[in-house]
Amino acid sequence: xGESKRKxxxxxxxxxxxxxxxxxxxxxxxEEKIISKHIGxxxxxxxxxNVVPLNGVYMPKQDDFVIGEIIDIGxxxxxxxxxxxYDAFLGIYDITEFVDKEIDIxxxxxxxxxxxxxxxxxxxTKYVNLTMKDSQAKRLYKGYVIDVSPSKVPRIIxxxxxxxxxxxxxxxTKIIVGQNGRIWIQGKNADLAAExxxxxxxxALMEGLTDKVSEYIKSKT
Amino acid sequence: MSRKFxxxxxxxxxxxxxxxxxxxxxxxxxxxxxxxxxxxxIVMAAVYGPKKVIPKHLEDQEKAILRCRYNMITFSVKDRKxxxxxxxxxxxxxxxxxxxxxxxxxxxxxxxxIDIYLEVIQADAGTRVAALTxxxxxxxxxxxxxxDLIPSTAAGRVNGHIVLDLNKEEEDVEDAIDLPFxxxxxxxxxxxxxxxxxxxxxxxxxxxxxxxKGCDKIYEMQIKAIKEKYGSYLEE
Numbered sequence: 001x002g003e004s005k006r007k008x009x010x011x012x013x014x015x016x017x018x019x020x021x022x023x024x025x026x027x028x029x030x031e032e033k034i035i036s037k038h039i040g041x042x043x044x045x046x047x048x049x050n051v052v053p054l055n056g057v058y059m060p061k062q063d064d065f066v067i068g069e070i071i072d073i074g075x076x077x078x079x080x081x082x083x084x085x086y087d088a089f090l091g092i093y094d095i096t097e098f099v100d101k102e103i104d105i106x107x108x109x110x111x112x113x114x115x116x117x118x119x120x121x122x123x124x125t126k127y128v129n130l131t132m133k134d135s136q137a138k139r140l141y142k143g144y145v146i147d148v149s150p151s152k153v154p155r156i157i158x159x160x161x162x163x164x165x166x167x168x169x170x171x172x173t174k175i176i177v178g179q180n181g182r183i184w185i186q187g188k189n190a191d192l193a194a195e196x197x198x199x200x201x202x203x204a205l206m207e208g209l210t211d212k213v214s215e216y217i218k219s220k221t
Numbered sequence: 222m223s224r225k226f227x228x229x230x231x232x233x234x235x236x237x238x239x240x241x242x243x244x245x246x247x248x249x250x251x252x253x254x255x256x257x258x259x260x261x262x263i264v265m266a267a268v269y270g271p272k273k274v275i276p277k278h279l280e281d282q283e284k285a286i287l288r289c290r291y292n293m294i295t296f297s298v299k300d301r302k303x304x305x306x307x308x309x310x311x312x313x314x315x316x317x318x319x320x321x322x323x324x325x326x327x328x329x330x331x332x333x334x335i336d337i338y339l340e341v342i343q344a345d346a347g348t349r350v351a352a353l354t355x356x357x358x359x360x361x362x363x364x365x366x367x368x369d370l371i372p373s374t375a376a377g378r379v380n381g382h383i384v385l386d387l388n389k390e391e392e393d394v395e396d397a398i399d400l401p402f403x404x405x406x407x408x409x410x411x412x413x414x415x416x417x418x419x420x421x422x423x424x425x426x427x428x429x430x431x432x433x434k435g436c437d438k439i440y441e442m443q444i445k446a447i448k449e450k451y452g453s454y455l456e457e
Contacts (some may be wrong), residue, residue: 010447011324011361012369012407026329028326028368035407037326037366039447041455055253056364057271059330085271085333125282125331150363190286205452 006043009036009051016049023137026051058084058150058180060128064119065136067145067178070109078109080117080130083147083180088128090117095132113182114140116176140176146194148201150181155204156197163210167196170217192220226382229391230260234384235431237374237438238347243354243446245362253363255446257355260388261345266355268363271333276312285330289318291352293341313349314339320353320373320403320412326366335365346389347375353413358443363412363451372439373403373413376432380419383427385435400425402432406440 009015015027016034026038027049036042038053060066060082068088072079078090090109092099097108109115111131116138120131131137148156157164157177168175173187175197185193196217203209226234238260248254251267258264274280289311293302317339325335337359339352350373357371377384378398379391392399398420403413416425 008448008451008453008455010370010444011367012405026366030407035368037368038362038364039451040364053364054455055362057252083271085330205455 006041007075008039008041008054008150008163010039011037015042015051020047022048024048024050026053042062053151055149055151060084060086060088060119060122060126061179062119062122064179066117066119066130066180067140067176067182067184068115068117068130068180069145070111070113070115073106073111075107076105078105080115082128082130083150083178083182085127086126086128088117088119088130090115090130092130094120097178103180114145116140116184140184143174143184144190145185146185146197148181148183148197150179150203151181152204153177153181156183156200157210158210163200163213166214167193167217168208170214173194183221189221192217195220226364228302228379228384230388234382235434237386237435239389239418241439241442243358243442244452245358246445251359251363253359253361253365255355255358256361257351259347259351259386261343262347263342264348264351264355265342266352266359267338267340268335268356268359268365269338270335270363271330271334271365274332274334275362279328279334280332281434283327283331283400284327285325285333285335287318287320287322287325287327287337289337289339289356291317291339291341291349293344293348297341297344313352316349316413316415317353319370321356321360323359323410323412324357324368324371324405326368329366330360335360335363341447343446346387346392346399347401350375350413351412353403358446361447367405369405370418370440371403371405371412372436372443373401374432374439375399375401376435378387378418378424378428383424384430385433397426398426400432402436404433404436406437423430432439 036051040051043050059100066082068080068082071081076092080088117130118134121129171189171193173193176184240260244256247256248267253268341348353373398418400416404411
């Protein structure tokens, strides 16, 4: 956070030599060397060295908030597409609504419905469970949904939410960003907000992007 | 041995073909892609995935499956190449797949498939090594976890001289030897080595040394290509 410049590394690049640092995510250790697995940026947290990839598909992680679309219904669960190689399960015990024994669960969520849910658990073989039992989790009604690269999500949110706040304020829209790179937009100027977000995604490496985005939105209105 | 030997295209024996160009992100719809041009040989690689495995019975609970398709476009060679898979392309696909599975951390993506498509746009010898160089970069561009990049090049013997990166004319010389070679720079593990023809052991060792030097040069260029697309530092 303090440093404004972070080094871009490539797979196989030695980031650190010595046994006093620990390998975190996106790196591996060979003897004393800590080596990157991805094209990404180095992120040091205390003694732990991580590499955040600059590209790639969404890999589900516990406690992430994701936007999912119901794609299938079982007897006591829903199958949710979370913009990832893995589909997620949402069991009937993981929702806040009361489930009557007699009803068909498609009355609660039907195929095509959108939810903003929390990833409650990911197993070793990447079976994903979602939960709606969280104050932030909710069903999403009418709105636009766009997919962006999940690695660009931190950039779209900006430092402390500055970027997304700028877009929200200038376009007068409601926006929810899922960690999986799926973004839900509602409001009159939804297309403009979507354009602005895609602008951010395309120019993620640009300096002073927040100002450029507000200029971009103002030029379009 | 330092007799003056100038090759048919004016290169020194230890020189790669000119131009040798690498570019990343040439296919916007793919997760990762790369284009490698080595003289008149041009190969494009595109990576899709990790994604769901179709058909599902191929799925592996423990790791991702790597699927590679090497294809020569009909207009890539002088006489039209008959489209579709053949013995040669099946061999090269398998070869590249095996070489790459040494560096890709497949166990990080259980129950998925990673598809690599390699299209030879123009062929002038050394397509398999160019394809492997491009494929490893495309995988890195797709954000897939890898131990290292794989640089790859060929070396061989032309008219009794050991040379690097043969072109088609040199390859067709009588008694020429072509040795496609690839290794992992960090561990020095050899992942691709093929040869036919007759040569002494000393000669082969010399050819391998030459190929290693070429690989090191290509490795630098691969890194340069990555920095070109992603920059050396990231702001904020």
